[in-house]
Amino acid sequence: MLLSVRGLSRSFGGLTVVDDVSLQVEEGTAVGVVGPNGAGKTTLLNLLDGVLTADAGRIELDGRDVTRAPAAQRCRAGVGRTYQTPRPFSGMTVFENVLVGAVHGAGLRKGAAQRRALDCLGRTGLLPRANELAGDLRLLDRKRLELARALACGPRLLLLDEIAGGLTDAELPELIAIVREVRDGGTAVVWIEHIVHALLEVADRMLCLAQGAVLAEGDPAGVLADAKVREVYLGSSVEGLGGVAAVPAAGDGLPTGDGS
Numbered sequence: 001m002l003l004s005v006r007g008l009s010r011s012f013g014g015l016t017v018v019d020d021v022s023l024q025v026e027e028g029t030a031v032g033v034v035g036p037n038g039a040g041k042t043t044l045l046n047l048l049d050g051v052l053t054a055d056a057g058r059i060e061l062d063g064r065d066v067t068r069a070p071a072a073q074r075c076r077a078g079v080g081r082t083y084q085t086p087r088p089f090s091g092m093t094v095f096e097n098v099l100v101g102a103v104h105g106a107g108l109r110k111g112a113a114q115r116r117a118l119d120c121l122g123r124t125g126l127l128p129r130a131n132e133l134a135g136d137l138r139l140l141d142r143k144r145l146e147l148a149r150a151l152a153c154g155p156r157l158l159l160l161d162e163i164a165g166g167l168t169d170a171e172l173p174e175l176i177a178i179v180r181e182v183r184d185g186g187t188a189v190v191w192i193e194h195i196v197h198a199l200l201e202v203a204d205r206m207l208c209l210a211q212g213a214v215l216a217e218g219d220p221a222g223v224l225a226d227a228k229v230r231e232v233y234l235g236s237s238v239e240g241l242g243g244v245a246a247v248p249a250a251g252d253g254l255p256t257g258d259g260s
Helices: 041-049 071-076 094-105 110-123 139-152 172-184 196-202 220-225 227-235
Strands: 003-012 015-025 030-034 056-061 079-081 157-161 188-192 205-210 213-218
Touching (some): 015 041, 015 188, 015 213, 030 041, 041 071, 041 157, 071 079, 110 139, 139 157, 139 172, 157 172, 172 188, 172 196, 188 196, 196 220, 205 220, 205 227, 213 220, 213 227, 220 227
Parallel strands (some): 030 188, 157 188
Antiparallel strands (some): 003 015, 003 056, 205 213
16 A cells, blocks of 8 residues: 555644544555535645644555655655645746756756656646746646646655646646556556546545545545535535536536635
8 A cells, every 4th residue: 555544633723624534545546535615635635745744643655654754755755746826936947847856856866857857848748838937837837837846756646736727628638648647657646626527537536525524435426426425515406416427517616726
């Protein structure tokens, strides 16, 4: 088991944001994470990659306890991450941004780092913009850069926080293909996303969080058909949500931000 999470909890003041969450992810599989705004989804990723430290619980990566390991150490151990709001080094070129991931994230040197960076730019469709300043990119290309930088770290576990947000329907298939390729190459993926039909193209399992706790987990179609999930996430007023075909597509009223 690549990632094993048991009893993970985190509170801020008197508010419990992640409440006794357990999760297991095997190599080469993808877990989709859904839930209403404020459910604790982004906080969960922050605990997995070391940005935050858990109050309770245990995180193991390939059998090794990393619960207290800092983010930089987890990155070198194979945890890559994208953020819902892109965070490029605005004064550096697109290529230099990805090179940072290859050098400092993966520990590669010179030629190997440059080759990794160029490969990741090609995979994400950013190679034509390699010499542009990252700060000049439009939002959609900043999203691609987030993914390219994470891939440059050579992750064994890739954490995606609404990477599809802001993409057009025409751009989604390319993104989905990239994430699927990453998964099929043996990398485990944990993907938070409100564009549910994108998750369904990739996720082998799905987890629904509500008020920081696991509401449902299992087969994606089964989770989305669960009455509790429909009530707290999709809303009890959604008609005909009996299976995958009834899941709303992007723009059909699903919330667009996590808020957690």
